[in-house]
Amino acid sequence: AQSVTQLGSHVSVSEGALVLLRCNYSSSVPPYLFWYVQYPNQGLQLLLKYTTGATLVKGINGFEAEFKKSETSFHLTKPSAHMSDAAEYFCAVSDNFNKFYFGSGTKLNVKP
Protein backbone atom coordinates (compact mmCIF):
# COMPACT_ATOMS: atom_id res chain seq x y z
CA ALA A 1 0.00 0.00 0.00
CA GLN A 2 1.08 3.52 -0.66
CA SER A 3 0.78 6.49 1.64
CA VAL A 4 1.84 10.11 1.86
CA THR A 5 2.73 12.13 4.94
CA GLN A 6 2.83 15.90 4.86
CA LEU A 7 4.47 17.40 7.94
CA GLY A 8 2.74 20.56 9.10
CA SER A 9 -0.89 21.21 8.32
CA HIS A 10 -0.20 24.97 8.39
CA VAL A 11 2.96 26.79 7.37
CA SER A 12 3.39 30.55 7.64
CA VAL A 13 6.18 32.51 5.93
CA SER A 14 6.88 36.15 5.24
CA GLU A 15 6.72 37.50 1.72
CA GLY A 16 10.13 37.00 0.12
CA ALA A 17 11.12 34.17 2.46
CA LEU A 18 11.92 30.59 1.51
CA VAL A 19 8.99 28.21 1.22
CA LEU A 20 9.58 24.60 2.28
CA LEU A 21 6.70 22.12 2.35
CA ARG A 22 7.57 18.60 3.39
CA CYS A 23 6.34 15.35 1.87
CA ASN A 24 7.37 11.80 2.66
CA TYR A 25 5.90 8.77 0.98
CA SER A 26 5.86 5.04 1.31
CA SER A 27 5.69 2.85 -1.75
CA SER A 28 6.63 -0.72 -2.55
CA VAL A 29 7.57 0.20 -6.11
CA PRO A 30 9.34 3.18 -7.68
CA PRO A 31 6.72 5.90 -7.34
CA TYR A 32 5.41 8.68 -9.45
CA LEU A 33 5.22 11.82 -7.29
CA PHE A 34 3.15 14.97 -7.66
CA TRP A 35 2.47 18.30 -6.01
CA TYR A 36 -0.90 19.96 -6.51
CA VAL A 37 -2.13 23.37 -5.38
CA GLN A 38 -5.68 24.26 -4.39
CA TYR A 39 -6.95 27.82 -4.19
CA PRO A 40 -10.12 28.52 -2.17
CA ASN A 41 -13.28 27.01 -3.64
CA GLN A 42 -11.43 25.57 -6.61
CA GLY A 43 -10.23 22.20 -7.78
CA LEU A 44 -6.61 21.12 -7.66
CA GLN A 45 -4.01 22.14 -10.23
CA LEU A 46 -0.76 20.37 -10.96
CA LEU A 47 2.36 22.22 -9.80
CA LEU A 48 4.97 19.66 -10.79
CA LYS A 49 5.59 15.94 -11.07
CA TYR A 50 8.37 13.38 -10.96
CA THR A 51 8.00 10.32 -13.15
CA THR A 52 11.47 9.39 -14.40
CA GLY A 53 14.79 11.08 -15.12
CA ALA A 54 16.15 14.10 -13.30
CA THR A 55 15.33 14.02 -9.62
CA LEU A 56 15.10 17.82 -9.32
CA VAL A 57 11.94 18.91 -11.05
CA LYS A 58 10.77 22.42 -11.75
CA GLY A 59 7.15 23.42 -11.87
CA ILE A 60 4.99 26.43 -12.39
CA ASN A 61 5.19 29.68 -10.43
CA GLY A 62 8.85 29.14 -9.44
CA PHE A 63 8.29 25.97 -7.39
CA GLU A 64 10.59 22.99 -7.51
CA ALA A 65 10.91 19.65 -5.74
CA GLU A 66 13.61 17.03 -5.38
CA PHE A 67 12.97 13.30 -5.34
CA LYS A 68 15.24 11.66 -2.75
CA LYS A 69 14.79 7.93 -2.88
CA SER A 70 17.03 7.24 0.13
CA GLU A 71 14.92 9.57 2.28
CA THR A 72 11.59 8.68 0.60
CA SER A 73 10.96 12.40 0.34
CA PHE A 74 9.68 14.86 -2.24
CA HIS A 75 9.81 18.25 -0.53
CA LEU A 76 8.48 21.33 -2.31
CA THR A 77 10.46 24.58 -2.25
CA LYS A 78 10.33 28.10 -3.59
CA PRO A 79 13.15 30.57 -2.95
CA SER A 80 10.97 33.63 -2.43
CA ALA A 81 7.31 33.52 -1.36
CA HIS A 82 4.75 35.76 -2.96
CA MET A 83 1.36 36.72 -1.56
CA SER A 84 -0.28 34.87 -4.44
CA ASP A 85 1.29 31.60 -3.22
CA ALA A 86 -1.15 31.44 -0.31
CA ALA A 87 -3.12 28.25 -0.91
CA GLU A 88 -3.31 24.63 0.17
CA TYR A 89 -0.71 22.23 -1.23
CA PHE A 90 -1.10 18.49 -1.64
CA CYS A 91 1.55 15.88 -2.26
CA ALA A 92 0.43 12.73 -4.08
CA VAL A 93 1.93 9.37 -5.06
CA SER A 94 0.95 6.79 -7.63
CA ASP A 95 2.58 3.66 -9.00
CA ASN A 96 0.54 3.21 -12.15
CA PHE A 97 -1.45 6.40 -12.84
CA ASN A 98 -4.65 4.60 -11.83
CA LYS A 99 -4.71 5.02 -8.07
CA PHE A 100 -3.41 8.25 -6.60
CA TYR A 101 -2.84 8.69 -2.87
CA PHE A 102 -2.87 12.21 -1.49
CA GLY A 103 -1.42 13.65 1.68
CA SER A 104 -3.57 15.55 4.13
CA GLY A 105 -2.46 18.91 2.76
CA THR A 106 -0.48 21.92 3.98
CA LYS A 107 -2.03 25.37 4.08
CA LEU A 108 0.51 28.04 3.23
CA ASN A 109 0.01 31.49 4.67
CA VAL A 110 2.16 34.34 3.34
CA LYS A 111 2.53 37.38 5.58
CA PRO A 112 3.19 40.80 4.10
Next chain:
Amino acid sequence: NAGVTQTPKFQVLKTGQSMTLQCAQDMNHEYMSWYRQDPGMGLRLIHYSVGAGITDQGEVPNGYNVSRSTTEDFPLRLLSAAPSQTSVYFCASSYGGGAANTGELFFGEGSRLTVL
Protein backbone atom coordinates in the same frame (compact mmCIF):
# COMPACT_ATOMS: atom_id res chain seq x y z
CA ASN B 1 -12.43 25.50 -22.61
CA ALA B 2 -14.81 23.57 -20.36
CA GLY B 3 -12.40 20.88 -19.10
CA VAL B 4 -14.03 18.89 -16.28
CA THR B 5 -17.54 20.02 -15.35
CA GLN B 6 -19.29 18.93 -12.16
CA THR B 7 -22.93 19.46 -11.23
CA PRO B 8 -24.43 20.39 -8.89
CA LYS B 9 -21.98 22.62 -7.04
CA PHE B 10 -23.99 22.46 -3.82
CA GLN B 11 -26.54 19.94 -2.57
CA VAL B 12 -28.27 19.28 0.73
CA LEU B 13 -29.80 15.85 1.30
CA LYS B 14 -31.65 14.14 4.08
CA THR B 15 -30.43 10.81 5.42
CA GLY B 16 -31.63 7.98 3.20
CA GLN B 17 -32.17 10.07 0.08
CA SER B 18 -30.44 9.20 -3.16
CA MET B 19 -28.74 11.45 -5.65
CA THR B 20 -26.27 11.51 -8.51
CA LEU B 21 -23.29 13.80 -8.87
CA GLN B 22 -22.57 14.45 -12.51
CA CYS B 23 -19.13 14.71 -14.09
CA ALA B 24 -18.37 15.41 -17.73
CA GLN B 25 -15.10 16.08 -19.52
CA ASP B 26 -14.50 17.30 -23.05
CA MET B 27 -10.81 16.41 -23.37
CA ASN B 28 -11.33 12.83 -24.64
CA HIS B 29 -9.64 11.47 -21.53
CA GLU B 30 -9.76 7.73 -21.00
CA TYR B 31 -9.25 7.90 -17.24
CA MET B 32 -11.80 9.42 -14.86
CA SER B 33 -12.08 9.29 -11.09
CA TRP B 34 -13.98 10.53 -8.05
CA TYR B 35 -12.43 11.79 -4.82
CA ARG B 36 -13.84 13.05 -1.59
CA GLN B 37 -12.09 15.78 0.37
CA ASP B 38 -12.50 15.97 4.12
CA PRO B 39 -10.70 18.38 6.49
CA GLY B 40 -7.34 17.03 7.61
CA MET B 41 -7.63 13.94 5.43
CA GLY B 42 -6.69 15.19 2.00
CA LEU B 43 -8.35 13.57 -0.99
CA ARG B 44 -9.38 9.93 -0.96
CA LEU B 45 -10.17 7.94 -4.08
CA ILE B 46 -13.71 6.56 -4.26
CA HIS B 47 -13.92 4.95 -7.71
CA TYR B 48 -12.09 5.25 -10.97
CA SER B 49 -12.49 4.21 -14.61
CA VAL B 50 -9.84 3.54 -17.24
CA GLY B 51 -12.31 3.64 -20.12
CA ALA B 52 -15.94 3.25 -21.13
CA GLY B 53 -17.44 0.15 -19.53
CA ILE B 54 -14.57 -0.31 -17.05
CA THR B 55 -14.71 0.81 -13.42
CA ASP B 56 -12.85 -0.14 -10.25
CA GLN B 57 -12.87 0.68 -6.56
CA GLY B 58 -10.60 3.08 -4.78
CA GLU B 59 -9.86 3.55 -1.07
CA VAL B 60 -13.38 4.43 0.12
CA PRO B 61 -15.97 2.90 -2.27
CA ASN B 62 -18.65 1.89 0.23
CA GLY B 63 -21.96 3.71 -0.24
CA TYR B 64 -21.13 4.86 -3.76
CA ASN B 65 -21.83 3.45 -7.21
CA VAL B 66 -20.43 4.46 -10.58
CA SER B 67 -20.84 3.54 -14.21
CA ARG B 68 -19.08 4.65 -17.39
CA SER B 69 -21.25 4.29 -20.47
CA THR B 70 -19.45 6.99 -22.47
CA THR B 71 -15.93 8.42 -22.53
CA GLU B 72 -17.23 11.84 -21.54
CA ASP B 73 -19.39 11.08 -18.48
CA PHE B 74 -18.70 9.47 -15.11
CA PRO B 75 -21.59 9.93 -12.66
CA LEU B 76 -21.31 9.12 -8.96
CA ARG B 77 -24.44 7.74 -7.27
CA LEU B 78 -25.30 7.78 -3.60
CA LEU B 79 -28.09 5.25 -3.14
CA SER B 80 -28.92 6.01 0.50
CA ALA B 81 -27.13 9.07 1.80
CA ALA B 82 -25.62 9.09 5.29
CA PRO B 83 -24.23 12.01 7.34
CA SER B 84 -20.76 10.43 7.00
CA GLN B 85 -20.96 11.22 3.28
CA THR B 86 -21.01 14.96 3.96
CA SER B 87 -17.95 16.11 2.04
CA VAL B 88 -16.64 17.94 -0.98
CA TYR B 89 -16.48 15.69 -4.02
CA PHE B 90 -14.05 16.15 -6.88
CA CYS B 91 -14.07 14.53 -10.26
CA ALA B 92 -10.73 14.25 -12.06
CA SER B 93 -9.69 12.99 -15.47
CA SER B 94 -6.45 12.06 -17.19
CA TYR B 95 -5.23 10.84 -20.57
CA GLY B 96 -5.15 7.23 -19.42
CA GLY B 97 -2.79 4.50 -20.54
CA GLY B 98 -0.08 4.64 -23.12
CA ALA B 99 2.51 7.19 -24.11
CA ALA B 100 0.06 10.07 -23.85
CA ASN B 101 -0.37 9.51 -20.16
CA THR B 102 1.67 11.99 -18.14
CA GLY B 103 -0.10 11.21 -14.90
CA GLU B 104 -1.55 14.70 -14.58
CA LEU B 105 -5.05 14.80 -13.17
CA PHE B 106 -7.42 17.54 -14.32
CA PHE B 107 -9.93 18.42 -11.61
CA GLY B 108 -13.42 19.83 -11.65
CA GLU B 109 -14.35 22.63 -9.25
CA GLY B 110 -16.01 20.32 -6.77
CA SER B 111 -19.48 19.52 -5.46
CA ARG B 112 -20.22 20.31 -1.83
CA LEU B 113 -22.66 17.79 -0.35
CA THR B 114 -24.31 18.05 3.06
CA VAL B 115 -26.32 15.14 4.45
CA LEU B 116 -28.58 16.01 7.37
